[in-house]
Amino acid sequence: MxxxxxxxxxxxxxxxxxxxxxxxxxxxxxxENTGSSTTAAQxxxxxxxxxxxxxxxxxxxxxxxxxxxxxxxxxxxxxxxxxxxxxxxxxxxxxxxxxxxxxxxxxxxxxxxxxxxxxxxxxxxxxxxxxxxxxxxxxxxxxxxxxxxxxxxxxxxxxxxxxxxxxxxxxxxxxxxxxxxxxxxxxxxxPKDGLPSVDREFYLGQHEVYTDKAVGETGHHSFSFENMANEQPTYVLFNGEKYPFTENRYGTLSAEQGERIRVFLVDGGPNYSSNFHPIGNVWSKGYRDGSLEAPVEKHLQTAKVPPGSCFVGEVETPVPERIKLVDHALSRVARRGLLAEIDVAGDERPEIFDPSPDMQASEDEEGPIY
Known part of the structure; x- marks a missing residue:
């Protein structure tokens, strides 16, 4: 064959x-030499x-x-x-x-x-x-x-x-x-000594797609070399699809409270850097540019991942929540399709996070308790 x-x-x-x-x-x-299908007839x-x-x-x-x-x-x-x-x-x-x-x-x-x-x-x-x-x-x-x-x-x-x-x-x-x-x-x-053990690992790829139509416009989207040359993507995506790992697509990713999660991100680009952030959490350990050797950075809020590079980050899960994995260039999330979610199941721990606190004023204070 x-x-x-x-x-x-x-x-x-x-x-x-x-x-x-x-x-x-x-x-x-x-x-002619790329197989482009961006002409009106095609x-x-x-x-x-x-x-x-x-x-x-x-x-x-x-x-x-x-x-x-x-x-x-x-x-x-x-x-x-x-x-x-x-x-x-x-x-x-x-x-x-x-x-x-x-x-x-x-x-x-x-x-x-x-x-x-x-x-x-x-x-x-x-x-x-x-x-x-x-x-x-x-x-x-x-x-x-x-x-x-x-x-x-x-x-x-x-x-x-x-x-x-x-x-x-x-x-x-x-x-x-x-x-x-x-x-x-x-x-x-x-590394020869391996990586620290974690409870779960996830693997994502970010990239831009340049087409001849607008986001969400029904039909077959042909590749646009002009938009690519101008670095004006139609979509910015995880794993090739719009909002793939959310309730309305393939479902959210799952984890249990108390687990340590490792996320591998590869930024294919070809042009945009990722500003990788876990909403409602933080990268408790971050391996910038995919370097698995020291130093390991701790408690990173947003990690810059250049096109053609990788990031490995770990999150802790002390409370039940929905962690939203995003590029913090947030128009890419709100308007161009980039989002994945992790649902963490478990018991509430109000000493860490209380989503419904008692808003009544205490007898000893004049104002509300926030």
């Missing part, structure tokens, strides 16, 4: 190692049939933490999938993904592990793809080695030499287009 012919792939894409850095072309893309006013029920990756689908003390060799395959799915009800979009989900599957290894990674690009794909992992020492983070035209596959082997949480993403010539459309994920390289 798949051919392994890297030279032909690079010729098909019109790029080579000397002509690109991590797949970045020196000239801006045009509609734009539709009705949603397209979808290929999948949802594109939003399950945030609870996180590989187990690593407890072993020895290095290991991993055989990992990433398959690209170009799918039509809904951003929100009645709004379809043509995504490019790793494994049919946004973000791509989390890869979790230990410092010192060896990884044989194969990228498969099915024959039904319309475009060439590759993968650049920020955890790789090597040209383009492996992008040139893994570049594959439709119907091809290519592979590389690398050692995870430095710990941290790192983005991986497609890095062909029009990498901003591919990343915005969903082609990014996270590789976690745990």
């Amino acid at each position: 798949f051919d392994t012919t890297r030279r032909r792939t690079l010729e098909w894409l019109g790029i080579g190692g000397a002509a690109s850095i991590a797949g970045c072309a020196s000239q801006a893309p045009t509609a 734009t539709t006013s009705t949603p397209q049939p979808t290929d999948v029920d949802r594109v939003a990756a399950d945030p609870t689908d996180v590989p187990a933490s690593i407890s072993r003390s020895q290095s290991k060799h991993h055989e990992i395959t990433l398959q690209t999938e170009e799918v039509v799915a809904e951003i929100e009800d009645g709004v379809t979009f043509s995504y490019m993904t790793f494994g049919g989900q946004v973000p791509g599957p989390m890869i979790r290894v230990r410092q010192g592990d060896a990884i044989s990674l194969t990228l498969e690009n099915p024959p039904e794909s319309q475009m060439g793809h590759n993968v650049d992992l920020h955890a790789v020492y090597g040209t383009g983070g492996g992008a040139v080695a893994t570049t594959a035209a439709p119907g091809e596959q290519n592979a590389m082997k690398f050692q995870a030499r430095y710990p941290g949480a790192y983005i991986y993403h497609c890095a062909v010539s029009n990498l901003d287009y591919h990343i915005s459309s969903g082609m990014f994920g996270m590789i976690v390289v745990e």
Whole structure:
């Protein structure tokens, strides 16, 4: 099914190692060479049939933490999938993904592990793809080695030499287009001594989507290269969909009072930094830029996560509440679709938080008790 012919792939894409850095072309893309569908004749006013029920990756689908003390060799395959799915009800979009989900599957290894990674690009794909992992020492983070035209596959082997949480993403010539459309994920390289244990872990990916229609406008939204060039996104999303992990979409995430929760965030961008904040809580421990080595920062209210970087944060849950995970550039929450929620179940602790205090004045005081 798949051919392994890297030279032909690079010729098909019109790029080579000397002509690109991590797949970045020196000239801006045009509609002709990107497969753009932004012309009036190609734009539709009705949603397209979808290929999948949802594109939003399950945030609870996180590989187990690593407890072993020895290095290991991993055989990992990433398959690209170009799918039509809904951003929100009645709004379809043509995504490019790793494994049919946004973000791509989390890869979790230990410092010192060896990884044989194969990228498969099915024959039904319309475009060439590759993968650049920020955890790789090597040209383009492996992008040139893994570049594959439709119907091809290519592979590389690398050692995870430095710990941290790192983005991986497609890095062909029009990498901003591919990343915005969903082609990014996270590789976690745990330190040799591992990470502190927690009760739950969640995995989210933030990115912008640039379309030819307004937020919520029914129909199939085609990609807008003009809006992307001007950095004016239609949507800013977690996991490729509008408000995905809320009551009105796929349901809120769940936790129990007293649990410690670790949240992994990868910011695919391609252009916006995230200002990651848990409303009603605080990052009790924060690993900025995905660095899993000291120093660990404590009690961060809002963490800046640049595009192409990651953040790992922990929250404590002393009271029952709904924690809202947001970008504190709040217009992205109120108007462009970025929100995920965690419902913490448990018993009220009014000494910490009392949502319904007695408002009657005490006999010893003249004013109300707040």
